[in-house]
Amino acid sequence: MKKYTKVVKRFLALVTPAIATSILTTLPSQAATFASSESQFNINNFSSSPVDVVRTFTDNKTTAISTGxxxxxxxxxxxxFNIYANNSASNLSFSQAQGQGxxxxxxxxxxxxxxxxxxxxxxxxxFDFSGLFNLKTSIDDALTERANARGEFLYKLLDSDSGEVLDSFKISGNLSTIGNNDAFVxxxxxxxxxxxxxxxxYFGGTQxxxxxxxxxxxSRxxxxxxxxxxxxxxxNQVSVYTIPEPSTILGSLFSCTMFGAVSIRKRKRASSAALLVNKI
Structure with missing residues (x-):
């Protein structure tokens, strides 16, 4: 089971996102920004059940900083991942941010x-499956506001002995409002x-x-x-923020100590209770 632990650690190191926030004082603005990123995937009617460990992982983080x-x-x-009721699995990831002022x-x-x-x-x-993948961004003022949303959904089926990827299904997207980095795959x-x-x-404009x-x-x-x-x-990751004029950036650097910030992080790691959790 040690090799499975190593696979999980490498996997999480690649896919778990990180957020780095740069803080600057902004110009007065009474407009609004909005960004959301959401993905869901449901699996039913597996033709067979896993005979070894099942793992589920969740993680989330939010940051909100205001200067007025x-x-x-x-x-x-x-x-x-429920192998005892309906032989099914499901997960969802949802991120949203909005600002005004x-x-x-x-x-x-x-x-x-x-x-x-x-x-x-x-x-x-x-197995049968269903799912959705949604990205949305909106701003009112193209000069002082920005909204970004990105997300990635990834399914892989591997040969457990060789580690070879046999099949995959990927959905990814990025919205940068306003910007030229929009994409959907x-x-x-x-x-x-x-x-x-x-x-x-729809790419372009303020929405x-x-x-x-x-x-x-x-089926394979x-x-x-x-x-x-x-x-x-x-x-799924999102961010919204207001930006300063070039002439105000220097003064912004000296006012960062006045900012209030709230950061919340939750990590949950769960596995099916009846499986071989303690052997890893």
Missing amino acids: GQVTADAKAEAE DGYTGSAESFAAIIGYDFIVDKEFS FEPSSSITFDSKTSNQ EYALTSFKGKY TFDKLTRLTLIESKS
Whole structure:
């Protein structure tokens, strides 16, 4: 089981996001900013159940700093892998921030993952799934306000013995309002078929979005006995802030000590109680 612990640590080191906030006093502004990033994924009807350890991971962090305006930041992460009821798994990651007034910065990040070890199959491995991935940003004043949202959903199926990635499904996106770094990527493997899928996106201007919802099935056949590891994760980050004019930046540096900040971090690490948790 030690090799599984190492896999998890390497995996979390790559996908767990970090936020670094730069603080500057801002010009008076009565407009508003908004950013949200959300992802959900549900799995049902596994053709087989994992015979070894199941792990779930959640993490979230929010930061809100005000120099006179109003700002809020919220983050939520949930993950569940239930092999006893409906043979299912699900997780969600949600981050949102919004501000209004004459100076603020707010950010939120969330992370959720499910990992199932050793699905032992000799013919077919399959499951049904549904999910969504939504990014939204909005500002009122293009001169003094910024809103950013990004997210990534990633599903991987690995050969437990060799570590080879057999199949993957990736959705990622970034909105920078205002900016030129907008992107949206939807990359499923050939083993995934969709019963339904809708996608919409709009880049440019003071309001942007990238949205998709989907439902389908994963299926892959094997010609020999194979042990599989399933990893599904999502991370979502947002930030909103006001910016100063160039002539005010120097004075801003001297006023940072007057700022009030609130930072909340929650980490939750859970696993299915009936499985071999204590062996790792």
